[in-house]
Amino acid sequence: MRTLSLVLVVLLSACASTPPPQPAPLLADHLFAAPTERVGTDDVLKMSDAMRRYLAVDIADQIRIKGAQAGLVDALYRRAQLKLEYDAATTKTAAEAFEARSGNCLSLVLMTAALAHELELSVRYQSAYLEETWSRNGNLLFASGHVNITLGRRMIDAGTNRDYNPWTIDFLPAEEIRSMRVRDIDESTVLAMYANNRAAEALARGKLNDAYAWAAEAMRKDPTFLNSYNTLGVVYLRHDHPAQAERVFRYVLEREPKNTRALANLAEAYTRLARPADAEATRTRLAAIETVAPFHFFNLGLDAAKRSDWRTARDLFAREVARADYNHEFHFWLGLADWQLGDVTQARKHLQLAMDNSTTRGQHDLYAAKLAWLQSRSKPEPASKPAGS
Secondary structure (H helix, E strand, O other): OOOOOEEEEEOOOOOOOOOOOOOHHHOOHHHOOOOOOOOOOOOOOOOOHHHHHHHHHHOHHHHHHHOHHHHHHHHHHOOOOOOOEEOOOOOOOHHHHHHHOEEOHHHHHHHHHHHHHHOOEEEEEEEEEEEEEEEEEOOEEEEEEEEEEEEEEEHHHOOOOOOOOOEEEOOOOHHHHOOOEEEEEOHHHHHHHHHHHHHHHHHHOOOHHHHHHHHHHHHHHOOOOOHHHHHHHHHHHHOOOHHHHHHHHHHHHHHOOOOHHHHHHHHHHHHHOOOHHHHHHHHHHHHHHOOOOOOHHHHHHHHHHHOOOHHHHHHHHHHHHHHOOOOHHHHHHHHHHHHHOOOHHHHHHHHHHHHHOOOOHHHHHHHHHHHHHHHOOOOOOOOOOOOOO
């Protein structure tokens, strides 16, 4: 029987097209203890004193000369000023992202929105349609999306001669956003995305009570944001409540029948409920939509690596890289397989790509250290394929 990982959707994937009712019937507060941290979105866009000082002092001259919109855009894009760094380790509030000068795309959008609100600029949020990207933590798979923000003029500037064309701020490289399709979303959806990310991060740390509270907050903030329902269902599965999880995943599939994350998770719920026929039927339905599951070739490659069958492992890792070359983990293991087979040039290439595609400072530093170690070593003896493999 095929084993499926639990699948979360974080970092801003699509919302439902038809608003569902309020989420209360799907929640089960009595099954969980109080969270260990403060849960809420009231302070997500709150300005800090340092942010106000930045606007009033650090970039005051360029705002005065260029206007609020162009002055802020200049500050965001000139590395000599804010020096922003992409870091997907945790989803930060606007003030936290400003203090750290780093964050994932959502954190940096929240920081930009807070600064724009303070300058009384109009703000529009967009959810971007990108090729679905995947990462993992243990047996949790994370499907990632993207969001950006467009700054307009201040109401007070309406009717002036200054040019105030809408200006979209995006923290992805220009080549990745050139043909990107977007759609407008409400600020309530952005806040639901923040809460859903926090739920997923808590779940990855094993903090189930916190994860439940954040998922519930996301659902309450925007009942149309179905990704938070999927997160809630995964929380129920991790908390050993498969019946509640089934209800949630079926709810999502009633609204999005081809939601592959919900289908994969529903099959797992049926398995835990000892309903093998329903589980198999759901997996069959999933296979008709998703012919090859995320991480399929990678997991086979890991199995081959455990057997020291590095030639097979390299071929499988290469197939995964071919369909998901953004994933740092795939490049690392392909580089390791190349190293084991004596191809130092390719090993260095893929370790460099692993470092370039890392999404946190910790990952970047780890790959940098491994690359430095590899460069200091002589070429190993090529590994032969095990007999009978």
